[in-house]
Amino acid sequence: MHIPVTGDGIADSTHTITHWGIVGARIETESGITGWGFTGTHAFLPGDRLIASCIRDCYAPLLIGEEADRTEELVKKILYYPAMQWIGRAGITQLAIAAIDTALWDIKAKKYNMPLWELLGGATKDVLPAYNTDIGWLSIPLDKLADGAKRAVESEGFPGVKIKVGSSDSTIDLKRLQAVRKAIGPEPMLAIDANGRWDLQTCLQFCKEAEAFDIYWFEEPMWYDDVKIHAELARQTRIPIALGEQLYTPDAFKNFINAGAVHYVQPDITRLAGITQFLEVAEIIHENHLPLAPHVGDMGQVHVHLAFSHKACSMLEYIPWIKDAFIEPICVESGYYKKPVLPGVGTTPTKKALEKYVVG
Numbered sequence: 410m411h412i413p414v415t416g417d418g419i420a421d422s423t424h425t426i427t428h429w430g431i432v433g434a435r436i437e438t439e440s441g442i443t444g445w446g447f448t449g450t451h452a453f454l455p456g457d458r459l460i461a462s463c464i465r466d467c468y469a470p471l472l473i474g475e476e477a478d479r480t481e482e483l484v485k486k487i488l489y490y491p492a493m494q495w496i497g498r499a500g501i502t503q504l505a506i507a508a509i510d511t512a513l514w515d516i517k518a519k520k521y522n523m524p525l526w527e528l529l530g531g532a533t534k535d536v537l538p539a540y541n542t543d544i545g546w547l548s549i550p551l552d553k554l555a556d557g558a559k560r561a562v563e564s565e566g567f568p569g570v571k572i573k574v575g576s577s578d579s580t581i582d583l584k585r586l587q588a589v590r591k592a593i594g595p596e597p598m599l600a601i602d603a604n605g606r607w608d609l610q611t612c613l614q615f616c617k618e619a620e621a622f623d624i625y626w627f628e629e630p631m632w633y634d635d636v637k638i639h640a641e642l643a644r645q646t647r648i649p650i651a652l653g654e655q656l657y658t659p660d661a662f663k664n665f666i667n668a669g670a671v672h673y674v675q676p677d678i679t680r681l682a683g684i685t686q687f688l689e690v691a692e693i694i695h696e697n698h699l700p701l702a703p704h705v706g707d708m709g710q711v712h713v714h715l716a717f718s719h720k721a722c723s724m725l726e727y728i729p730w731i732k733d734a735f736i737e738p739i740c741v742e743s744g745y746y747k748k749p750v751l752p753g754v755g756t757t758p759t760k761k762a763l764e765k766y767v768v769g
């Protein structure tokens with residue numbers, strides 16, 4: 410499905426998009442359960458077709474006829490399928506497996522008639538604060554940015570917001586940051602996200618000035634895979650570093666964590682190979698006494714279950730783009746997430762959405 414984002418489109422330092430693509434798997438069992446799982450894209454159809462064909466042509470034949478309930482076993486089977494290991498241990502193959510894994514968990518949760526958070530052993534918290542990213546795009550002009558942030562905090566009750574930085578001139582970002590902090594006051598959580606755009610020099614300079622605005626975290630400051638420069642930045646600034654939305658394997662997380670290069674860890678089921686690997690990464694994060702702050706870009710539908718269930722998680726990003734395409738949309742009231750109640754993992758689309766948004 411290709412679903413329109415907020416307004417006429419949004420931009421961060423790296424991505425300019427008008428639609429969000431959710432590409433995925435529908436798996437049916439002989440006993441009549443249908444599981445759904447998705448990854449997320451720019452809604453770039455040729456790319457989406459690669460993911461769809463990876464699911465249909467490479468992995469589906471390995472799963473047909475298997476016992477659907479053996480979730481982890483089936484995920485390991487496709488994750489470590491020798492003929493596919495050179496083809497991908499990141500990117501397309503992980504996005505495809507993510508969708509399949511999510512659909513398998515959906516089947517299991519539906520079979521046991523429980524929402525995923527309950528299937529995973531129950532909620533570890535009653536309240537889950539949401540922070541709003543949708544007010545903070547780089548494409549929003551400064552006056553609207555400050556107004557939107559103020560409205561999110563004061564009228565809508567969000568305990569926090571995140572704004573995008575990463576402009577070619579970082580003094581522009583400092584002005585935007587200053588305006589937002591002034592608009593929302595000293596209390597609310599305020600995070601920034603450069604989507605990997607800057608280099609170490611720019612980050613060091615920027616952070617020196619930005620420390621005055623009480624930044625909760627600085628997300629993806631520099632190139633996604635470079636552990637060393639993030640460790641260096643972490644040593645030289647008081648602002649905590651957040652990342653993980655573009656890491657595809659548990660090993661990648663270990664590398665950043667072991668180097669002291671990350672403070673808030675942000676796995677995303679749509680980039681990691683789904684819920685099974687997310688749970689593995691969540692344990693690694695917890696063992697290292699770090700906070701888990703799942704990325705929602707945009708499969709909040711599932712992350713809300715994982716956030717309520719895992720003890721290392723105490724907040725969740727909020728981006729509302731695709732919620733209305735599902736029979737139980739994610740729901741934030743006065744800045745806090747509501748616990749899902751329907752059986753499954755939250756990925757069953759509405760008939761209407763399938764009619765309206767499916768592209769082929």
Ligand code: 0YR
Binds near residue numbers: 426542602
């Ligand atoms: C746009 N959140 C993010 C959007 C957002 C991205 O590509 O997906 O900015 O997901 O970085 O933390």
Ligand code: MG
Binds near residue numbers: 604628629
């Ligand atoms: Mg981000």
